[in-house]
Structure formats: structure tokens, C-alpha cells
Amino acid sequence: MSLFSLLGALEIGLVFSLVALGVLISFRLLRFPDLTVDGSFPLGGAVAATLISGGMDPFSATVAATAAGAVAGLITGWLNVRLRIMDLLASILMMIALYSVNLRIMGKPNVPLITDPTVFTILQPGWLSDYVARPLILVVVVVAVKLLLDWFLATQTGLAMRATGSNGRMARAQGVNTGGMVLAGMALSNALVGLAGALFAQTQGGADISMGIGTIVIGLAAVIVGESILPSRKLVLATLAVILGAIVYRFFIALALNSDFIGLQAQDLNLVTAVLVTIALVIPMMKRRLLGKKGA
Amino acid sequence: MLRAQDLTITFNAGTPIETRALRGLSLEIPSGQFVTVIGSNGAGKSTFLNAVSGDLPVDAGRIEIDGADVTREPVWRRAERVARVFQDPMAGTCEDLTIEENMALAQLRGARRGFGRAVKASMREGFRERLATLGLGLENRLTDRIGLLSGGQRQAVSLLMAALQPSRILLLDEHTAALDPRTADFVLRLTARIVAETKLTTMMVTHSMRQALDVGERTIMLHQGQVVLDVAGEQRRGMDVPDLLAMFERVRGEQLSDDALLLG
Numbered sequence: 001m002s003l004f005s006l007l008g009a010l011e012i013g014l015v016f017s018l019v020a021l022g023v024l025i026s027f028r029l030l031r032f033p034d035l036t037v038d039g040s041f042p043l044g045g046a047v048a049a050t051l052i053s054g055g056m057d058p059f060s061a062t063v064a065a066t067a068a069g070a071v072a073g074l075i076t077g078w079l080n081v082r083l084r085i086m087d088l089l090a091s092i093l094m095m096i097a098l099y100s101v102n103l104r105i106m107g108k109p110n111v112p113l114i115t116d117p118t119v120f121t122i123l124q125p126g127w128l129s130d131y132v133a134r135p136l137i138l139v140v141v142v143v144a145v146k147l148l149l150d151w152f153l154a155t156q157t158g159l160a161m162r163a164t165g166s167n168g169r170m171a172r173a174q175g176v177n178t179g180g181m182v183l184a185g186m187a188l189s190n191a192l193v194g195l196a197g198a199l200f201a202q203t204q205g206g207a208d209i210s211m212g213i214g215t216i217v218i219g220l221a222a223v224i225v226g227e228s229i230l231p232s233r234k235l236v237l238a239t240l241a242v243i244l245g246a247i248v249y250r251f252f253i254a255l256a257l258n259s260d261f262i263g264l265q266a267q268d269l270n271l272v273t274a275v276l277v278t279i280a281l282v283i284p285m286m287k288r289r290l291l292g293k294k295g296a
Numbered sequence: 297m298l299r300a301q302d303l304t305i306t307f308n309a310g311t312p313i314e315t316r317a318l319r320g321l322s323l324e325i326p327s328g329q330f331v332t333v334i335g336s337n338g339a340g341k342s343t344f345l346n347a348v349s350g351d352l353p354v355d356a357g358r359i360e361i362d363g364a365d366v367t368r369e370p371v372w373r374r375a376e377r378v379a380r381v382f383q384d385p386m387a388g389t390c391e392d393l394t395i396e397e398n399m400a401l402a403q404l405r406g407a408r409r410g411f412g413r414a415v416k417a418s419m420r421e422g423f424r425e426r427l428a429t430l431g432l433g434l435e436n437r438l439t440d441r442i443g444l445l446s447g448g449q450r451q452a453v454s455l456l457m458a459a460l461q462p463s464r465i466l467l468l469d470e471h472t473a474a475l476d477p478r479t480a481d482f483v484l485r486l487t488a489r490i491v492a493e494t495k496l497t498t499m500m501v502t503h504s505m506r507q508a509l510d511v512g513e514r515t516i517m518l519h520q521g522q523v524v525l526d527v528a529g530e531q532r533r534g535m536d537v538p539d540l541l542a543m544f545e546r547v548r549g550e551q552l553s554d555d556a557l558l559l560g
Contacts, residue, residue, distance in 0.1 A: 152411075154413060154414055154415075155410070155411045155412060155413060155414055156400075156404055156409040156410055156411070156412055156413075156414045157409045157410065157411060158414065159393070159397055159400060159401055159409075159414035159415075160401065160409050162390075162392070162393065162397075163390045163393065163401050166390040166391065166392040166393060167387070167390045167391070169351075169382075169387060170382075170387060170388055170389060170390055171372075171390070171401070172370075172371040172372045173349070173371060173375055173379075173380045173382075174375060174401050174402055174404075174405045174457075175372050175373075175375030175376060175404070175405045175406045175407070176372055176401075176409070177372045177373075178372065233392075233441060
């Protein structure tokens with residue numbers, strides 16, 4: 001594998017580590033199986049790309065994309081909390097609704113960003129080539145998001161949010177407005193996914209209506225891979241783990257697709273993803289069984 | 297003070313399995329009184345407790361705590377006035393959170409939660425002191441996940457958590473029922489101590505008539521969703537379990553045949 005494809009894998013891995021952090025909030029902390037992600041990721045991309053190509057500065061466009069993701073998560077949470085639609089179903093409804101919304105926003109199936117400025121072209125120092133600068137900028141963004149998230153989850157509100165997912169009845173008995181916490185958590189989760197979508201569009205030269213397909217699986221894969229390479233109950237380590245998981249996962253994908261002797265091609269990506277997630281899910285179980293046998 | 301007026305709750309109304317769990321139940325508990333609640337299965341004990349806590353909405357009636365009408369308030373809003381320990385030791389604490397995080401959560405019951413650090417160094421000292429009074433060595437395990445504790449230990453911590461923040465009403469829903477006899481005894485003594493220290497208005501549901509007479513200062517019995525027996529003071533002091541059973545039979549004018557009542 002060349003340095004070029006290595007850096008490319010790192011770049012995409014970093015973008016998806018933001019998705020993974022979002023998935024960590026919904027699936028793990030709130031225990032809310034949220035498929036909105038498949039819609040809010042392209043939503044972030046669509047909003048950012050459309051605004052940038054319309055002449056807005058890339059930073060404001062990225063903030064707007066993040067806010068759009070938050071609104072999407074808020075609506076999914078609202079469908080579940082207020083209208084009492086089952087969590088998974090609420091998120092699926094939102095996901096397919098967003099497909100139309102994204103087409104409306106872009107006005108066409110894709111919005112290219114070839115010559116337009118992006119946050120990366122603006123921040124990139126002249127002496128660095130873009131394929132080195134992009135991962136570096138993303139590292140800064142991801143680390144900042146991770147630290148902010150760590151801080152938030154350790155606050156009184158963050159603790160209440162974690163309690164909501166862990167034991168809602170207890171949380172309510174302690175005076176936590178659990179419905180409000182689900183709304184806030186879903187908004188936060190999908191804001192991160194929206195941000196990821198916006199950055200993805202800016203690194204890949206545009207937004208595309210189909211860029212969201214499988215996002216949730218990749219996010220989940222990152223969470224699961226992360227948890228198996230760095231198993232920890234400590235949140236500071238858990239957030240680090242899913243970031244590493246997203247990057248490691250991406251490296252495996254790049255490795256699989258770049259190894260000529262396997263004969264895989266780009267269109268096999270989703271199949272490879274499914275196989276990798278299956279392996280990541282099965283390994284911990286196998287490990288337990290083996291260890292259990294040794295212990296007995 | 298807790299005042300419940302004509303509480304009515306019907307489950308599955310209008311269907312063949314309609315259950316009239318509370319049928320115009322009224323009860324007044326003065327501030328600081330410790331009341332034990334007994335009754336056979338299906339008498340409405342848990343339903344009544346859930347109505348007071350807000351877990352179950354009432355079909356009719358009114359619930360007042362210290363003069364404030366809380367009938368329509370959701371659980372989390374009522375939590376400012378009502379503390380609760382559940383029957384299931386797993387239900388009252390968050391197993392994924394540490395001991396100190398659980399206690400920090402309870403410390404802010406009824407207060408606004410902002411963006412300050414949830415567990416501050418200054419809180420830890422207080423937590424340690426309180427945990428030390430349990431004599432279980434938990435004061436050295438603040439950062440352990442509470443899921444690692446036994447049921448009895450978790451129930452003891454739940455009780456401490458209920459008393460961390462001043463509230464008006466303490467609800468105990470058969471909180472010793474899931475424990476072994478020795479641990480149950482320990483938790484019961486802890487309950488008596490905490491109620492005495494905090495002077496909380498307390499309602500304790502129990503399956504054991506023995507327990508109902510041994511702790512607290514007043515005992516009420518529920519039957520078919522109503523209060524059928526209410527003893528306190530001198531009359532209660534001289535009572536034993538058979539007396540209670542005899543009184544119940546006299547009040548209802550029927551033979552009591554439910555084994556559940558005789559247990560303990």
C-alpha cells in the first residue's frame with residue numbers, strides 16, 4: 001500500500017471517527033438504535049456543498065451543516081419521545097425522509113466542489129501538499145471534538161444523559177427529564193454526523209445523494225472495532241477507542257481493496273464492510289468461549 | 297405532609313380484564329411520620345406508591361405534598377419532593393455508572409443540572425463519610441462501577457442516595473423483599489436510622505406483617521384499592537401479627553385466606 005493511499009485511509013478514517021463518536025452517543029450511551037445517521041451524513045454534505053458552491057464561506061457552511069444534522073436528530077428524538085414511535089422505526093422514517101430533503105437541498109443528485117474553497121484549502125499552509133494537510137487538519141478537529149465530548153459527558157447534564165440510557169426509570173426518579181435528554185443526545189449525535197458529512201464532502205470534492213449509504217454500518221463497525229482493541233469502561237478511553245476503531249477499520253478496508261492478490265474492487269466495499277463487522281462481532285464471543293473453556 | 301384524596305386507577309378499563317386497582321383511596325400522612333403499608337397481592341400497594349411517585353397517572357383524585365398539588369406532575373418533576381427506593385436492587389442505581397457518579401446524580405435530585413463537573417472533589421469527602429456509616433467498606437470504592445456491588449450493597453447505597461438531598465416524602469417499595477434475611481435486616485435497620493435522622497415523611501410497603509409492626513409509627517392496610525385498617529400509637533404498640541390479622545377480618549367481615557399476607 002502506497003503512502004498516498006495510507007494517508008487517504010487516515011483521512012477518511014478521521015472523518016468517520018466523528019460518525020463513530022455520534023454512534024457511540026446514540027447506540028451506547030442512550031441505547032437508541034439510530035439509523036438517522038444514513039440520512040444526516042449526506043445532509044451535512046449536501047448543506048455544506050450547496051452553501052459553499054453558492055458562495056458562502058466554508059466555515060459558516062460547515063457550522064450550518066452541523067446544525068442541520070442536529071435538527072435531524074432532534075426530529076428523530078421527537079418522533080420517539082413525543083409521538084411514541086419505536087426508536088428504530090422513528091430513525092428509519094427520518095432516514096428515508098432525509099433522502100428527499102437532501103435531493104431538495106442540492107436540487108440535483110450531486111454538487112461538485114472542485115474549484116470552490118473548502119475549510120481545507122483555506123487552512124492548508126502553502127508548503128504542505130494537500131494530501132498531508134487534510135489528515136493533519138482533521139486530527140486537530142477530531143481531537144478537539146473528542147475533548148469537548150469528554151468534558152460534556154463529565155458535566156451534570158452529561159451524567160444525566162448517561163443515566164437516561166443506562167436506567168431511565170432511575171434517572172427520572174432522580175429528577176432527570178429523560179425525554180429531554182434523549183432529544184439533546186440525538187441532536188448532539190447527529191450534529192457530529194452532520195459535521196462529518198460536511199467535512200467528507202469537502203475532502204472528496206463534493207456531495208452526492210448516495211454518499212450516506214452504509215454510514216451507520218461504518219459507524220457501528222468503528223465502535224465495535226474500537227471496543228475490541230481498547231476495551232474500557234472509562235469514557236475518556238471509550239471515546240479514544242472509537243476514534244482508533246474508525247481509523248483502523250479504514251486501514252483494513254484500504255488494505256483489502258489495495259491488495260491485488262485478493263482481487264477485490266471498489267464496488268466490493270459494502271460487502272467487505274459487512275464481513276469485517278461480522279468478524280468484529282464474532283471475535284469477542286469466540287474469545288469469551290475460549291477463555292471460559294480454559295477457566296472451567 | 298402527604299395528602300391523597302379519592303385516588304382512582306383502573307387498568308384495562310372497559311375490557312374483560314379490567315382491574316380497579318385503586319377505588320377512591322384517601323390517606324393523609326403528617327410531616328415526619330413513618331407509615332408502613334401492608335395488604336395482600338393486588339390490594340393496590342404498589343399502585344398507590346406509583347401514583348404518589350408519578351409513575352402511574354391517576355384517573356381521578358388529587359395528590360398533595362406539603363400543600364402543593366402534584367397530581368399532574370411527571371415523575372422527574374416530582375422527584376424534587378419525592379425520593380424513592382425500588383424493590384429491585386438493580387432498579388434504583390445505574391449499573392454502568394460508578395458509585396460516586398450515582399451519588400452525584402442523586403445529589404442533584406430536583407435541582408437544575410448545568411455544565412459544572414458532575415463529580416467534584418469537594419463532594420467525594422461527603423460521599424465517603426456517608427458510605428463509611430454503612431460499614432461495608434464502600435468508602436474506598438468510589439470509582440467502582442455500581443454494577444459490581446451485591447444487591448444488598450446496592451440497596452444500601454440507594455437508601456443513602458434517597459437521603460442525600462432534602463425531600464419531603466420517602467417511598468420504599470418492598471425494598472428488602474429481594475434480599476436475603478440478614479441483608480434485609482441490615483437494610484431495614486439502616487432505613488430506620490436514616491428516617492430518624494432526616495425526619496422524612498415515609499411510606500414503606502412491605503409483605504411482612506412482622507416488619508410492618510416493628511418499624512415506623514403507623515400501619516395501614518390496603519384491600520381492594522382502599523385503606524381498610526389504620527392503626528397508630530398505643531393501639532399499635534400492643535399489637536402482634538395475629539391481632540393485625542384478627543382486626544383485618546373484623547373490618548372486612550370475611551375470612552382472610554391469602555397466604556401472601558401470612559408470610560413473615
